[in-house]
Amino acid sequence: MDHMISENGETSAEGSICGYDSLHQLLSANLKPELYQEVNRLLLGRNCGRSLEQIVLPESAKALSSKHDFDLQAASFSADKEQMRNPRVVRVGLIQNSIALPTTAPFSDQTRGIFDKLKPIIDAAGVAGVNILCLQEAWTMPFAFCTRERRWCEFAEPVDGESTKFLQELAKKYNMVIVSPILERDIDHGEVLWNTAVIIGNNGNIIGKHRKNHIPRVGDFNESTYYMEGDTGHPVFETVFGKIAVNICYGRHHPLNWLAFGLNGAEIVFNPSATVGELSEPMWPIEARNAAIANSYFVGSINRVGTEVFPNPFTSGDGKPQHNDFGHFYGSSHFSAPDASCTPSLSRYKDGLLISDMDLNLCRQYKDKWGFRMTARYEVYADLLAKYIKPDFKPQVVSDPLLHKNST
Amino acid sequence: MDHMISENGETSAEGSICGYDSLHQLLSANLKPELYQEVNRLLLGRNCGRSLEQIVLPESAKALSSKHDFDLQAASFSADKEQMRNPRVVRVGLIQNSIALPTTAPFSDQTRGIFDKLKPIIDAAGVAGVNILCLQEAWTMPFAFCTRERRWCEFAEPVDGESTKFLQELAKKYNMVIVSPILERDIDHGEVLWNTAVIIGNNGNIIGKHRKNHIPRVGDFNESTYYMEGDTGHPVFETVFGKIAVNICYGRHHPLNWLAFGLNGAEIVFNPSATVGELSEPMWPIEARNAAIANSYFVGSINRVGTEVFPNPFTSGDGKPQHNDFGHFYGSSHFSAPDASCTPSLSRYKDGLLISDMDLNLCRQYKDKWGFRMTARYEVYADLLAKYIKPDFKPQVVSDPLLHKNST
Numbered sequence: 096m097d098h099m100i101s102e103n104g105e106t107s108a109e110g111s112i113c114g115y116d117s118l119h120q121l122l123s124a125n126l127k128p129e130l131y132q133e134v135n136r137l138l139l140g141r142n143c144g145r146s147l148e149q150i151v152l153p154e155s156a157k158a159l160s161s162k163h164d165f166d167l168q169a170a171s172f173s174a175d176k177e178q179m180r181n182p183r184v185v186r187v188g189l190i191q192n193s194i195a196l197p198t199t200a201p202f203s204d205q206t207r208g209i210f211d212k213l214k215p216i217i218d219a220a221g222v223a224g225v226n227i228l229c230l231q232e233a234w235t236m237p238f239a240f241c242t243r244e245r246r247w248c249e250f251a252e253p254v255d256g257e258s259t260k261f262l263q264e265l266a267k268k269y270n271m272v273i274v275s276p277i278l279e280r281d282i283d284h285g286e287v288l289w290n291t292a293v294i295i296g297n298n299g300n301i302i303g304k305h306r307k308n309h310i311p312r313v314g315d316f317n318e319s320t321y322y323m324e325g326d327t328g329h330p331v332f333e334t335v336f337g338k339i340a341v342n343i344c345y346g347r348h349h350p351l352n353w354l355a356f357g358l359n360g361a362e363i364v365f366n367p368s369a370t371v372g373e374l375s376e377p378m379w380p381i382e383a384r385n386a387a388i389a390n391s392y393f394v395g396s397i398n399r400v401g402t403e404v405f406p407n408p409f410t411s412g413d414g415k416p417q418h419n420d421f422g423h424f425y426g427s428s429h430f431s432a433p434d435a436s437c438t439p440s441l442s443r444y445k446d447g448l449l450i451s452d453m454d455l456n457l458c459r460q461y462k463d464k465w466g467f468r469m470t471a472r473y474e475v476y477a478d479l480l481a482k483y484i485k486p487d488f489k490p491q492v493v494s495d496p497l498l499h500k501n502s503t
Numbered sequence: 504m505d506h507m508i509s510e511n512g513e514t515s516a517e518g519s520i521c522g523y524d525s526l527h528q529l530l531s532a533n534l535k536p537e538l539y540q541e542v543n544r545l546l547l548g549r550n551c552g553r554s555l556e557q558i559v560l561p562e563s564a565k566a567l568s569s570k571h572d573f574d575l576q577a578a579s580f581s582a583d584k585e586q587m588r589n590p591r592v593v594r595v596g597l598i599q600n601s602i603a604l605p606t607t608a609p610f611s612d613q614t615r616g617i618f619d620k621l622k623p624i625i626d627a628a629g630v631a632g633v634n635i636l637c638l639q640e641a642w643t644m645p646f647a648f649c650t651r652e653r654r655w656c657e658f659a660e661p662v663d664g665e666s667t668k669f670l671q672e673l674a675k676k677y678n679m680v681i682v683s684p685i686l687e688r689d690i691d692h693g694e695v696l697w698n699t700a701v702i703i704g705n706n707g708n709i710i711g712k713h714r715k716n717h718i719p720r721v722g723d724f725n726e727s728t729y730y731m732e733g734d735t736g737h738p739v740f741e742t743v744f745g746k747i748a749v750n751i752c753y754g755r756h757h758p759l760n761w762l763a764f765g766l767n768g769a770e771i772v773f774n775p776s777a778t779v780g781e782l783s784e785p786m787w788p789i790e791a792r793n794a795a796i797a798n799s800y801f802v803g804s805i806n807r808v809g810t811e812v813f814p815n816p817f818t819s820g821d822g823k824p825q826h827n828d829f830g831h832f833y834g835s836s837h838f839s840a841p842d843a844s845c846t847p848s849l850s851r852y853k854d855g856l857l858i859s860d861m862d863l864n865l866c867r868q869y870k871d872k873w874g875f876r877m878t879a880r881y882e883v884y885a886d887l888l889a890k891y892i893k894p895d896f897k898p899q900v901v902s903d904p905l906l907h908k909n910s911t
Contacts, residue, residue, distance in 0.1 A: 113538050118545050126533055130521050137526050138546075140785035296903045303901040309878045324880060329887070333902040348875055350758035350797050351884040358891050359898040377548030378796055378843045385793035388786055389758050435786045467756050470717045472732060474892045476759040479737070480885035483766050490767040493711040494741040495704045 110372075110400065110423045110444030116166065117427060119439035140436035142172050147438060150452060152223050159219040163212075165192075166447030167219065168439070172393070172432045174457035183455040185336045187363060187393075188225035190216050190234075191428045192446040193401030198237045202249050206235050210261050216448050217262075221269030223450055226297070226336040229274040229365040231397045232344045233290065234258075236278060238369045238399065241315035241421040242409050248321065251280035254293050254304050267299035272334045274341055276367040278321075279304070288322045292341040292367065294332045302332050307343035308352055314374060315411050315421050316345070329355035337362045337455050344368040347382045347396075350389070357390030362455045365395045372425045379427060380440070387431035391461040391468070393453050400426035400444050433461035518780075518808065518831045518852030524574065525835060527847035548844035550580050555846060558860060560631050567627040571620075573600075574855030575627065576847070580801070580840045582865035591863040593744045595771060595801075596633035598624050598642075599836045600854040601809030606645045610657050614643050618669050624856050625670075629677030631858055634705070634744040637682040637773040639805045640752045641698065642666075644686060646777045646807065649723035649829040650817050656729070659688035662701050662712050675707035680742045682749055684775040686729075687712070696730045700749040700775065702740045710740050715751035716760055722782060723819050723829050724753070737763035745770045745863050752776040755790045755804075758797070765798030770863045773803045780833045787835060788848070795839035799869040799876070801861050808834035808852050841869035 115121035119139070123131050135146055150169035160167035174182065195208030213230070220228050232238075235258045239247035252258060262273045272295065279291035290307035306325025310318050329352070331340045340361035346352045347366050356364050366383050383396040402422025410417045427440035430451045441447035462468050482488050523529040527547070531539050543554055558577035568575035582590065603616030621638070628636050640646075643666045647655035660666060670681045680703065687699035698715035714733025718726050737760070739748045748769035754760040755774050764772050774791050791804040810830025818825045835848035838859045849855035870876050890896050 112541050112545070118542060121538060121542065122530075125535070125538060130529060130533055133521050134526060134529065137520070137785060137788075294901075296905055298903075298905045298908065300903070300905055302903045308883075309880065311878070312874055313872065324878075328883075328899050330899050330901045333900050333906060335903065335906055338900070345878075348797060348873065349879060350762060350793075351879065351881075354758060355884065355887055358887065360900060375843075377545060380545075381789055381793050381796065381843070385758075385789050388789065389756060435783075435789070464721065465756065466720055470719070470732075470753070471757060471759065472717065473759075473888055475716075475736075476763065477885070477888035477892050479763055479766065480881055480888055484882045484885050491736050491738050492741050492746070492768060493702075493738045495706075495708070495710045495743065497704055497706045497708055498741065498743055500706065 110402075110425060112443055116442040116445065117440045139439065140434065142432060142434055142436040143175065147171065147436060148173070150450060152450065156219040156223040159215045159222075160448070163215040164445070165216055166442040166445045168441060168447070169223070169450035170438045171452035172430070172436065172454065172457060174454035174460055177456060180456055183337065184452050185363070185455060186224050186226050186450060186452050187395060187430070188220040188223075188228040189395050189397045189428045189430070189449045190220070190228065190230050190447070191397055191400055191426045191441055192216070192231065192234070193399065193424075194237045194403060198239070198403060198405050205237070206250065206257070209235055210258075212446070216446065217265050219448055220450065221265065221271060225269070225271055225450060227272040227274070227334065227339060227363070229367060229395055229397060230276060231399045232276045232367040232369045233278050234276060237403045237405070238421060238424070239405065240318050240321055241411070242405050242407065243317050243320045244407065248288060251278040251288050253280055253282050254291065255301060259293055259295065259301065262295050263299040266295045266297060270297045272297050272336060272339070274339070274365055274367070276341070276343060279306070289325065290318065290322050290343060292343060294339075297335055302334065303330060305330050305341050305343070307346060309346045309349050311345040314413060318345075329359050331356060331359040331361045340364045342366050344370065347386070350386070353386035353390055357392055361392050362458050363393045363395060363453070366397065368396065368398045369424060370398055371421070372423050376425055379425070380429070384431040384435070384437055387433055388435050389467060391433040391465070392458050393433065393455075394431040396431070397428045398426055399424040400442070400446065433458050518810075518833060520851055524850040524853065525848045547847065548842065550840060550842055550844040551583065555579065555844060556581070558858060560858065564627040564631040567623045567630075568856070571623040572853070573624055574850040574853045576849060576855070577631070577858040578846045579860035580838070580844065580862065580865060582862035582868055585864060588864055591745065592860050593771075593863060594632050594634045594858060594860050595803060595838070596628040596631075596636040597803050597805045597836045597838070597857045598628070598636065598638050598855070599805055599808055599834045599849055600624070600639065600642070601807065601832075602645045602811060606647070606811060606813050613645070614658065614665070617643055618666075620854070624854065625673050627856055628858065629673065629679060633677070633679055633858060635680040635682070635742065635747060635771070637775060637803055637805060638684060639807045640684045640775040640777045641686050642684060645811045645813070646829060646832070647813065648726050648729055649819070650813050650815065651725050651728045652815065656696060659686040659696050661688055661690050662699065663709060667701055667703065667709065670703050671707040674703045674705060678705045680705050680744060680747070682747070682773055682775070684749070684751060687714070697733065698726065698730050698751060700751060702747075705743055710742065711738060713738050713749050713751070715754060717754045717757050719753040722821060726753075737767050739764060739767040739769045748772045750774050752778065755794070758794070761794035761798055765800055769800050770866050771801045771803060771861070774805065776804065776806045777832060778806055779829070780831050784833055787833070788837070792839040792843070792845055795841055796843050797875060799841040799873070800866050801841065802839040804839070805836045806834055807832040808850070808854065841866050
């Protein structure tokens, strides 16, 4: 695997880390076992005092993974045994993938190509017994918002459109709840676009939807050119497997957004995203994990992989010349738990399916253990925010009375 | 250095990581340079596209460090050049330390021992030109709250007590703002105790104080036995060197607490703490760094070092037998910046002084670049919290209409 030195010094063969799929693979391959054990404890935490246990998946799932060349990893989070409640173990899956065809291909072929690419990965999740599966942000299309061109709007579809129909069959077949983040066209309201996650129940019914709450205008992420901030609040969807919510992409930078899903009772919050190395990679292992700790729930973080090349060049607002590529989307999907433990990440450049068994009892155990909800003093912050949103808000500043003595 | 296998498999000589002072020392000593460069990028981020630059400190500071055997590190965060503002570079210091004498020694000797231990470290900060210095939580005493014994209350002192007087001289001598987290006894209000940070100006005057907002009741951290939640709000102190705030220890687990200091205009928020490996170590590099990213300000995280042994045994509410020790406090103090970059951490077990030059212009540059304040939608969350604190709050839950079909 020859190494390509990219602009920010990152040696990569198609997005690997010095030839390794992930940081954790690099560390475990290059550190003595006793050193790696300690590094692993510090970087991935401990679940019930131990490092995460691997799950043995059925051969049928592994066969699909090798045949269709996608990364397949599985680890489980346990909780302490309780007297009054049985364990509530749910098997959850995340899929990260690159687009299937060049962005010059006909749009319908591009979407069909992604369906075909995802089918075996969803099948692998199905045969592995996944109960709840989440796909990546705007999974049916290239992340074309960098171009600010309107033609890509054709990829938008209603909540009950083609991609939902494709997934409803699989949801029924595998008794699986599926979270499907798409570009939505609201045909009942002026055909306006939204960045929306559709929640499909394990009976194939549409349980509901959530629209992205916080919209970026950063570099190539010109999403405010296409859609506004969502108007669905912070819904938690009660499914037969547990209470889930969806914090879409840029929403992960907003602690209040994470907080709100927790206040509404979420046990698992998914963060389907599309983000690139240059911009956010050192932040990626921090924000979701912090949310899981602070709000005592599980988080599933998904990011697409690959570099997408668009027909017409575009500029990125960074003073550099126009260019045609958007990426590298660095994948690295992972799960984070309320006890600060987390899974190693999926590959930085391959399609992948990450599976995790989670005992949802861990959420309440950590609310009790750390007491973050009990000690939160929400009334103090309700009062502060109520004042802050007023034009005459005055920050609470204590000035050094000798301040001006210093400056003369 | 013989290695001691501790209960959670952590091999340590007095708290080292397999013989190394810190995770970053372990990785840089055991990975090939090109691998370490990539791991460093992922774990410590990039500042202005580069890894952090080291600062060359005066020989006099280094001499104090070797003579008094404390870890001394220095790195600088730069910002982009601007046309309308000059760089606003401030030199900031953090001190982590173990107690000086056994907890069986007379209390006054224990405090005097800590003053004597800190004097050369503060001198090193002074000769190195530190502008703002922050000490660790309850720095004048052992972290005795694990015992729930009342006698340790004798360590408490008024805001203008002995420790403040000791520091005021040094503040004047070195033209240095000093943040001094102590156990406060409020003699004007019934001699009640508080966990308080005293802010001493660079002219030696007391600018003000902030009392710990969120109080733990977790394991050995029986702080609610001694003091209540603070009543000083979220003050930002305007000093000649910049706007600072103090988020004390357990407050780091509360994103709303971090948020509030940012809304009041803080450019640097200190997090003086006292926390132990078993409980929080995998969380330590996450929470402060997330706060710096989400709120676009710098964070200085300080944790004490060592294991403290108390005269009378105590239990920890974990079902295990009584014991006399509290620790290992794992140090690892570090700085985090708004651009997601951060310094390697100080030693896990030695006293230490961490110095950083920070261009405070980076805060506003990142508010503009990422737009987190602009896209925050505070009014949505003001409304949610106002409802949440009411007894009749109803979570926003969308239930699968076929939920009961499943369970029959």
